[in-house]
Amino acid sequence: MIKKGLLAALLMGQCMSSYALDLYAGIDANYIFSEVEEGDARAEFNPVALSGRFGAYIEKGVGIELYGMTGTKVEDLDIDLSLNYMLGLAARFESPESEGGKIYLLLGYGITELDMDRSGSGKPGSATFYDFSYGGGVEFRLGGSDKLFMNLQAIRYYSQDGIQLDGASLGLRFQF
């Protein structure tokens, strides 16, 4: 899986190297909705997390971005859950801008590592989740700037076999 990721990045890197690309970077404050279900049992964890992204437009309205995230520890009864990290690669598809705002869709793939500690026992420990991610958001120019944007975004990072990871974020994006 990691080999496939590297191969994809390499292929895209080769393609992108031929062009002068418009680059951008962003930072987001995230609220994560994670849910674990096992039969009738269910627990929810909502850590907050800080994420950063770096991307490039490969065509008007189409970009590729890498993102990373790390979060806080939260507790549900006797379980502590930490978001160790989340890393991913996504394609970004933007609508034409209208009155300083636009909507965009993200389609990608990411890896998330969570750490669970029940009753301070340190167990069961870490688990990694890798899945197709998708979502979108709205973005507005900030104060009439032609480089700075504020965005609201919602993404589903993982949803398989009773475990879900979703995120909502408020962020800033700077277009170089």
Add this chain to the structure above:
Amino acid sequence: MLEHIETFTKRLKARSAMLFVLLVSILNLAACGGSDGDDEFREAVKVNDLKITSITISSPNTINLPSIIEVGADENFIAMAEINSGASAAIDISDQVRWISSDPNIMSINSSGRATGIADGTVEIRAELADLFGSKNLSASSAALTSIMVSLEGELVSIGVCTSGQKFTAIGTFEDGRESDVTPNITWRSSADGVVDIDNDEGSEGVVTALTVGAAVISAEHENGVGSNNWPLAVTDTLESITVTPDNVTINTGKTQQFVAVGGYSDLVDDQDITATVSWTSDNIANLSVSNEDNVEGLATALIVGDANITASCGDNSDTVAVTIEAPVTITGIEINSGRDAESGEVGDAPIELVARIQYSDNSTDLDVTDDDNTTWSIDSGTSATVSDVGVVTITAVGSTTIKVVYDDDVVSHTDFIDIDIN
């Protein structure tokens, strides 16, 4: 101009390739969705949800947990969870834990907690769930069984006729000196199985049923040929009464009714449920049959309308109850406005509220189904009126309209009509 078009086309082609690579890469990666270690996350959530504080391993068959299992023999274990949800209690979580043996070459254990001795040695078996586990040291031994001692609970030598449920236990002695409960691992025998029946079915091994007054000898034998002591058991006539319930019951044809027989004994304080051991008879098997088959004893089936008596007997005691068999009540029809053929009105009149009622075969009170979910109102012919889902007719023009009502409960369907004449 041509140069510009050429440049644009080349650029578009190149970028299309890049877009194609991007989408293929993502779709390629998307096929790799999955996780590592999430099963234990789920276990932790379950432990938390059930408020489990500890896990212990115990035996479903014996009070004393065996510590040695014969090589080649099986032993069932269960995992009990101590939970704390206000008040402490224990629940069986055997099918939710992971059963692990520290050395499967000495003793294996399957996912149901059934351990099998493989070779001489000692292992630790564990029942794990999230961060909690119960453990037990167990030895597998190839020492041979040398003798078997059987005994009846309470050291009883007699039991009342038609009682059941008393359980024999077998303790085996092995050549290494250890003693172990071998109740489920031997074949139980009764010298007179018409007097005393002894069970060899899994989970109820050694359970006896006293069928008739008399005497029998109970014994057991291991598959290696080792036999047990003999335990004489008398079946005594201490049954004083039988009471069958329910009495004076009515059953519709095609339906069943479970009858229960309770015995009063002179040597027992509490009455005993002897449904499974009495003999059930019907005095009119054409109308009403009653079963003596295993697990359905006392279950009567109504066949034809009429009367019958059900009797439960054991030895000199019996009790009889009366049963009436009737045809099931059915719906015979539906009527609008008590069977009227027509209603009349004039343009401008208030809406006419129709009422639909169904009739039953036993002439019991009709039931208003005007706005029942199974009732459908519609126009059969005409255009001078409309009808709502609940039978309200609205007059729209001069003429005649026929309203149709259908009651359909997926078993029967009945229909009625009424004319609405508008002047």
